[in-house]
Amino acid sequence: MGRILAYLAVVTALVTALFAPLVAHADAADIDAAARGVVRVIIIGEDGDGELYPISHGTGFAVSGDTVVTNAHVVRDAVRDSGLQIGIVPNGGGEATYGRLIAASPQNDLALIRITGGNLRLPPLALAGGAPPDSGEVTSVGYPMNVDRAQGLEIGDIFRSQPPVKSRGFISGQRPSRQFDTILHTAPIARGNSGGPLLDTCGRVLGVNSFGADNEGGDAEFFFAVSMRELLPFLRANDVTPRVNERPCRSMADLDAAERERIEREQQAARQDLAQRAEASRAKRERAQLEAEQAVMTEREDRVFLAFVLLLVAFALGQWAIAIYNSEERDETRMRIVAVAAAVAVLAAIAAYLTRPGLDEIDRRVAAAMQEDSEPGSSEEPVTGDLALQCTLLPERSRITSAEAQDLSFDWAEGGCVNERTQYGFFGGTWSRVFVPNSEDAVSVNSFDPDRRIYRVERYLLPRSAMAEAREARGKYKAPVCGAENAASQLGDLQTEVLGQLPRQANERLVYECSERR
Known part of the structure; x- marks a missing residue:
């Protein structure tokens, strides 16, 4: 009995350990x-x-x-x-x-x-x-x-x-x-x-x-x-x-997991939207193809019929002209007029036949029909370049412990210049600027995605010794002025030493969604 009780105690402890709720440290x-x-x-x-x-x-x-x-x-x-x-x-x-x-x-x-x-x-x-x-x-x-x-x-x-x-x-x-x-x-x-x-x-x-x-x-x-x-x-x-x-x-791990899920949902929605668009485009093309074939074949038949009618008119006019020629009272003027009319009818018949639409007209009409709904400026792709932006904080995608988070606005130039005075660096496909202030023991890495209009601030709250090292690394270079030749790529390389000293994970993350100011 003692062994059975001991066994049950061990099993109970294991079950409790396995199914107990995890504690967030x-x-x-x-x-x-x-x-x-x-x-x-x-x-x-x-x-x-x-x-x-x-x-x-x-x-x-x-x-x-x-x-x-x-x-x-x-x-x-x-x-x-x-x-x-x-x-x-x-x-x-x-x-x-x-x-x-x-x-x-x-x-x-x-x-x-x-x-x-x-x-x-x-x-x-x-x-x-x-x-x-x-x-x-x-x-x-x-x-x-x-x-x-x-x-x-x-x-x-x-x-x-x-x-x-x-x-x-x-x-x-x-x-x-x-x-x-x-x-x-x-x-x-x-x-x-x-x-x-x-x-x-x-x-x-x-x-x-x-x-x-x-x-x-x-x-x-x-x-x-x-x-x-x-x-x-x-x-x-x-x-x-x-x-x-x-x-x-919320922990940064929870935030990263939620971000991955959000990206997966967006990608899945994009794939579904693309499939729906492809299916709608295919159905539209099939309708346009059928309508174009019917229209072109009808026009071809109409032109051939018109040419045939014109030939019949020309034949009748020709017979009339011959009758005038063979009559006892030959009227030369009338005969010429009728003959000319017969010739014009023949030429019109030839023109109607030769100008009938060819089969390649079907493809042209299908292409025109597919572009009817695509007006200039209706593309859903964001327009990049110089932007005047108003950015709103997204709390569900942010982690804020001590920062003062407010909505912000700024002007973005295509070469990575913010408000005509702060140059951003371009490195690894990302626009970013590293800020190492003397007034605060925190390093901020601000980045902007002009295509998706997402602005991010990653804050690293460092001890005094680490801040001293970051300030020393920052003091080794001078950021290029806006508009200077290769300013973005140059600054992207210069910032790597400071970035290399930062911890693997930031303490705070502020994510903003931006739209053009009106």
């Missing part, structure tokens, strides 16, 4: 992209000799280029003692700098810090809009102290840039706690994680990690994050406009 690239805007927040004191030392630290994340959200309890000491300073240590390189507390709300454990020192520019994290989720995978990002201790980091080491720790878990539900709205989850946090973001699978902020459940002195198994219902009103009350993304979270 977070894309590591999305979490890494969001982690670029996560910082360590340090409360700093100064001794009598002017030496700086850390009092406590937590985590924060950027909601604008110079504004950081954290927990109110992280900056509690700085609120109580104006002599303490707030240090901001960025992730992935960059010098530590100072911040100024501009708002603190102990009622919902939120605080806002404005960066005041240096030229630190942080990539803002996008906030997830809509109703807070009741389930799903989440990731906590921050700087837990127990990890610092396990790594043997000294006190001074926390002033140096370190990558944040990422821990995965699941949402366990929503419940108010400590008089504010929170999200209960299982993505582990510890002291030092406070103020860090709780991210969904697209790297968007679902909440601000705040505290863990007390498990009788042991490690907490459940954790709480301040929800968007608290964070969004807090930011707006302090004149901060965050990036909010309410679109469904």
Whole structure:
């Protein structure tokens, strides 16, 4: 009996594993992209000799280029003692700098810090809009102290840039706690994680990690994050406009699969349309052939009959002319007139016979009938060349996590010049332009298909080190001006080094459908 029960247990486990629903895991690239805007927040004191030392630290994340959200309890000491300073240590390189507390709300454990020192520019994290989720995978990002201790980091080491720790878990539900709205989850946090973001699978902020459940002195198994219902009103009350993304979270793999299905459907529809057009054309040609044959044969018979009638008239006129000639009272003038009329009738008969339509007239009439419905300019092929375009975002074909996506318009010249100032490169059958801005840690590859009127923006959200390499590669060449000789092919070759440094897959994709402006 024991063996049977053990066998049944194994079978049950296998069946459960085979038929359990697959869990959609977070894309590591999305979490890494969001982690670029996560910082360590340090409360700093100064001794009598002017030496700086850390009092406590937590985590924060950027909601604008110079504004950081954290927990109110992280900056509690700085609120109580104006002599303490707030240090901001960025992730992935960059010098530590100072911040100024501009708002603190102990009622919902939120605080806002404005960066005041240096030229630190942080990539803002996008906030997830809509109703807070009741389930799903989440990731906590921050700087837990127990990890610092396990790594043997000294006190001074926390002033140096370190990558944040990422821990995965699941949402366990929503419940108010400590008089504010929170999200209960299982993505582990510890002291030092406070103020860090709780991210969904697209790297968007679902909440601000705040505290863990007390498990009788042991490690907490459940954790709480301040929800968007608290964070969004807090930011707006302090004149901060965050990036909010309410679109469904879709992986790039799902988007690619949907794109392949869409292309297959379009190709199948095109094949069906082509078959229908071919069948309609064949039926039309058969009708035109029958009608042309009937018309030509009728005309041929009519011309032959006309020639025969004219010959009969000519014969009668000839007999009349002979009768006049043989009469006793010969009228020479009348005889000549009748003879001429007879000759004209003969010539007309010959002309009617010779001008009857030939059999090749059937083919000409069929060709003319097939072209009757094909008027100039009625072709369904898009007209390329210089275009003035209005482009509309296609959300179902796009993946947007943090970008500000708006409809756009531009003028396209046949040689790849946009708005008479930005040259696009042509390489591998694609028109594209690579943008490596100094104001943002993201590389954009914009491409345009003038035949299909599709404009795409692929965005790569890179860490500082990768952005530095991309900027260095971009700095090696100067884009040719619009209209220069071989400008498109030249730029297409120049951009290859930057493109070769990019990851295999973009973080975001914006797809626009364009039409001519009226």
